[in-house]
Amino acid sequence: xxxxxxxxxxxxxxxxxxxxxxxxxxxxxxxxxxxxxxxxxxxxxxxxxxxxxxxxxxxxxxxxxxxxxxxxxxxxxxxxxxxxxxxxxxxxxxxxxxxxxxxxxxxxxxxxxxxxxxxxxxxxxxxxxxxxxxxxxxxxxxxxxxxxxxxxxxxxxxxxxxxxxxxxxxxxxxxxxxxxxxxxxxxxxxxxxxxxxxxxxxxxxxxxxxxxxxxxxxxxxxxxxxxxxxxxxxxxxxxxxxxxxxxxxxxxxxxxxxxxxxxxxxxxxxxxxxxxxxxxxxxxxxxxxxxxxxxxxxxxxxxxxxxxxxxxxxxxxxxxxxxxxxxxxxxxxxxxxxxxxxxxxxxxxxxxxxxxxxxxxxxxxxxxxxxxxxxxxxxxxxxxxxxxxxxxxxxxxxxxxxxxxxxxxxxxxxxxxxxxxxxxxxxxxxxxxxxxxxxxxxxxxxxxxxxxxxxxxxxxxxxxxxxxxxxxxxxxxxxxxxxxxxxxxxxxxxxxxxxxxxxxxxxxxxxxxxxxxxxxxxxxxxxxxxxxxxxxxxxxxxxxxxxxxxxxxxxxxxxxxxxxxxxxxxxxxxxxxxxxxxxxxxxxxxxxxxxxxxxxxxxxxxxxxxxxxxxxxxxxxxxxxxxxxxxxxxxxxxxxxxxxxxxxxxxxxxxxxxxxxxxxxxxxxxxxxxxxxxxxxxxxxxxxxxxxxxxxxxxxxxxxxxxxxxxxxxxxxxxxxxxxxxxxxxxxxxxxxxxxxxxxxxxxxxxxxxxxxxxxxxxxxxxxxxxxxxxxxxxxxxxxxxxxxxxxxxxxxxxxxxxxxxxxxxxxxxx
Numbered sequence: 001x002x003x004x005x006x007x008x009x010x011x012x013x014x015x016x017x018x019x020x021x022x023x024x025x026x027x028x029x030x031x032x033x034x035x036x037x038x039x040x041x042x043x044x045x046x047x048x049x050x051x052x053x054x055x056x057x058x059x060x061x062x063x064x065x066x067x068x069x070x071x072x073x074x075x076x077x078x079x080x081x082x083x084x085x086x087x088x089x090x091x092x093x094x095x096x097x098x099x100x101x102x103x104x105x106x107x108x109x110x111x112x113x114x115x116x117x118x119x120x121x122x123x124x125x126x127x128x129x130x131x132x133x134x135x136x137x138x139x140x141x142x143x144x145x146x147x148x149x150x151x152x153x154x155x156x157x158x159x160x161x162x163x164x165x166x167x168x169x170x171x172x173x174x175x176x177x178x179x180x181x182x183x184x185x186x187x188x189x190x191x192x193x194x195x196x197x198x199x200x201x202x203x204x205x206x207x208x209x210x211x212x213x214x215x216x217x218x219x220x221x222x223x224x225x226x227x228x229x230x231x232x233x234x235x236x237x238x239x240x241x242x243x244x245x246x247x248x249x250x251x252x253x254x255x256x257x258x259x260x261x262x263x264x265x266x267x268x269x270x271x272x273x274x275x276x277x278x279x280x281x282x283x284x285x286x287x288x289x290x291x292x293x294x295x296x297x298x299x300x301x302x303x304x305x306x307x308x309x310x311x312x313x314x315x316x317x318x319x320x321x322x323x324x325x326x327x328x329x330x331x332x333x334x335x336x337x338x339x340x341x342x343x344x345x346x347x348x349x350x351x352x353x354x355x356x357x358x359x360x361x362x363x364x365x366x367x368x369x370x371x372x373x374x375x376x377x378x379x380x381x382x383x384x385x386x387x388x389x390x391x392x393x394x395x396x397x398x399x400x401x402x403x404x405x406x407x408x409x410x411x412x413x414x415x416x417x418x419x420x421x422x423x424x425x426x427x428x429x430x431x432x433x434x435x436x437x438x439x440x441x442x443x444x445x446x447x448x449x450x451x452x453x454x455x456x457x458x459x460x461x462x463x464x465x466x467x468x469x470x471x472x473x474x475x476x477x478x479x480x481x482x483x484x485x486x487x488x489x490x491x492x493x494x495x496x497x498x499x500x501x502x503x504x505x506x507x508x509x510x511x512x513x514x515x516x517x518x519x520x521x522x523x524x525x526x527x528x529x530x531x532x533x534x535x536x537x538x539x540x541x542x543x544x545x546x547x548x549x550x551x552x553x554x555x556x557x558x559x560x561x562x563x564x565x566x567x568x569x570x571x572x573x574x575x576x577x578x579x580x581x582x583x584x585x586x587x588x589x590x591x592x593x594x595x596x597x598x599x600x601x602x603x604x605x606x607x608x609x610x611x612x613x614x615x616x617x618x619x620x621x622x623x624x625x626x627x628x629x630x631x632x633x634x635x636x637x638x639x640x641x642x643x644x645x646x647x648x649x650x651x652x653x654x655x656x657x658x659x660x661x662x663x664x665x666x667x668x669x670x671x672x673x674x675x676x677x678x679x680x681x682x683x684x685x686x687x688x689x690x691x692x693x694x695x696x697x698x699x700x701x702x703x704x705x706x707x708x709x710x711x712x713x714x715x716x717x718x719x720x721x722x723x724x725x726x727x728x729x730x731x732x733x734x735x736x737x738x739x740x741x742x743x744x745x746x747x748x749x750x751x752x753x754x755x756x757x758x759x760x761x762x763x764x765x766x767x768x769x770x771x772x773x774x775x776x777x778x779x780x781x782x783x784x785x786x787x788x789x790x791x792x793x794x795x796x797x798x799x800x801x802x803x804x805x806x807x808x809x810x811x812x813x814x815x
Contacts, residue, residue, distance in 0.1 A: 014328060027706070030703070045268065048367070054220065059257060061073065061257075071252065084234055100194070118135055124188055128148060147194050148194065231254075274433065288422055330383075334375070426755070429759050434694040434698075435781075437689060437690035444683055454676075485656075491645055496639050504612060511583050526571075530626070531549065549624065561626070579603065601625065
């Protein structure tokens with residue numbers, strides 16, 4: 001037969017055995033769809049990279065201390081690094097939220113602004129589609145402020161008005177001129193809405209001291225230079241700087257990473273590659289099931305194969321014919337799987353929270369289609385090769401002796417047994433991965449935040465320096481705002497803070513008066529949160545000892561702070577902290593200058609722990625300082641308002657906006673969300689990826705159950721005559737049941753033994769993602785083993801029960 005004849009014959013056979021075709025295509029399509037879906041995510045997040053020329057040579061540079069903690073970059077260090085020969089160019093950037101207002105009549109809003117050096121777009125080789133780029137003059141302090149807009153901001157706020165060039169807008173209190181608009185695919189560094197030169201930021205934020213590490217460095221490697229070579233050169237410079245400036249650079253070295261590696265992060269990479277492994281298991285289980293179906297089908301095709309052999313067909317021709325049939329099945333499965341994957345990708349994209357890098361476009365590009373084609377071909381080989389090789393070895397004499405009742409002989413039964421054990425082992429591994437992820441999610445769900453989150457709403461305020469040039473002006477606004485919020489009958493409490501719960505906290509070296517030791521010691525770092533007088537009361541935090549902050553605290557003569565229980569446990573174990581004095585010392589670890597450095601504060605109260613730096617992190621030691629005093633950190637330029645409302649989110653925000661118009665009509669309320677929504681946002685990796693693991697594990701469990709059912713039912717069919725003989729000789733129903741059940745017991749026992757070892761290995765692989773869950777968590781492993789045994793028992797005993805109800809006379813006549 002020619003290849004064309006093989007194709008025609010395979011198509012006729014698939015149409016004739018349509019139930020077999022539907023079963024095989026359904027199983028394979030699920031595996032192909034899962035693989036294509038996850039590879040689409042991997043391609044977008046880990047493989048495709050930045051959509052720029054030479055994107056593989058764009059790197060990010062930061063610093064790390066001896067404990068592996070990430071630090072920023074100072075302007076002084078950056079200027080020394082620029083002497084490195086590994087780079088074509090290097091620049092600095094700093095991204096943060098910024099309020100934007102203009103004369104268009106629209107309400108002010110907040111956007112993501114990047115403070116950059118003028119060569120940022122030369123580094124990534126991007127040009128505006130409208131207007132001009134930054135130039136070196138724009139980096140000089142005192143120059144007229146200018147701004148370049150992202151295409152998305154130009155479109156959403158200004159309706160793509162071509163006359164936008166030359167117009168003025170207010171950003172962070174400065175009146176800047178729009179000089180350009182970038183292309184639609186350009187929002188670098190992610191996810192910038194506008195760019196302004198570094199020269200335009202406040203002088204204290206572009207401080208040139210080496211320990212002021214506010215920035216991120218971005219570079220482009222020269223052609224042929226590797227990341228490792230650039231790292232080695234910068235490390236040499238870093239060692240020299242540490243020797244030259246030990247007070248600021250000791251134990252601090254630069255770190256070079258490709259942009260893609262830094263953007264995805266080790267945990268995201270681990271999750272995506274783990275999901276790729278999970279869907280590969282699903283596909284292998286589907287292939288094993290279809291291979292079992294083909295082996296079972298081989299029993300009925302033995303006469304056909306025998307005739308072909310008798311007529312002179314070679315083994316190669318037989319294998320080719322059977323592989324063509326497998327390839328047809330795989331192509332049909334690929335077409336169905338492609339449709340399923342398109343739907344799955346769209347669903348996944350809708351459940352992802354905002355904030356992913358703008359260039360992570362989950363689309364099916366040519367790379368994905370090539371992957372799909374490769375998967376289809378490999379699938380055809382994986383599930384079709386073993387049955388094809390087995391059938392091609394058909395012995396005409398064996399077929400005649402077994403009379404077609406053996407199901408393909410001993411070889412076929414061995415293959416079937418091995419495949420079903422592999423199914424069960426892989427399913428157990430997938431169930432373990434899903435179980436570990438869901439267990440971590442439940443742990444996160446039960447973790448105590450330390451505060452009642454019901455009806456709590458958080459939002460950010462911008463304090464432009466043109467309207468609030470001094471700390472006194474800011475404090476006056478905060479006091480009036482808190483008084484207005486307290487007078488609103490719809491609000492049960494409200495307060496202003498630099499960082500709401502889960503909103504992180506400035507990490508500052510601290511020293512206790514009367515004790516020796518450097519405040520720069522990593523063991524002497526604490527979180528600092530600036531708060532208004534009503535903030536702690538709004539959180540319903542009752543003092544464990546002492547009192548909460550009052551309106552007078554922070555003013556001269558009232559240098560008082562409140563600390564949490566973790567602070568007491570760390571700094572005053574077994575001591576009374578009330579009345580003790582602490583200082584925020586000069587920062588030697590990097591970060592902004594400390595306006596409150598060396599200012600002594602008296603502890604007047606202790607409150608319960610509230611999680612500040614992440615829902616899955618243990619509570620940090622925290623000092624609550626009054627906004628009226630000198631704050632360590634950036635100062636109160638970007639504040640948050642936290643309220644507890646009797647209304648829903650929308651009506652509460654509408655009332656707050658109304659009150660805000662009475663205080664400052666130009667003040668935007670941004671990043672508005674409930675505290676519960678903020679918690680859900682931090683839980684999303686466990687919820688989304690845990691759900692995906694659970695879905696894939698569920699598919700695998702279903703496929704394994706179907707496979708175990710099919711092999712048991714096929715065995716019952718083949719042994720119908722034997723069952724009749726046994727029953728005629730007096731065998732009881734339980735004897736017949738055990739005849740088939742013991743085979744399932746062997747399958748399950750071997751599957752559990754192999755699968756549990758794999759489950760522990762998967763747990764260790766995922767350990768960095770798990771929260772208070774170990775890779776040998778016995779309750780999780782025990783539960784998934786019970787689930788697998790229960791499903792396997794039902795799947796195998798159901799057809800075995802049919803065997804006990806056979807009529808012996810019918811069974812004896814069965815061929």
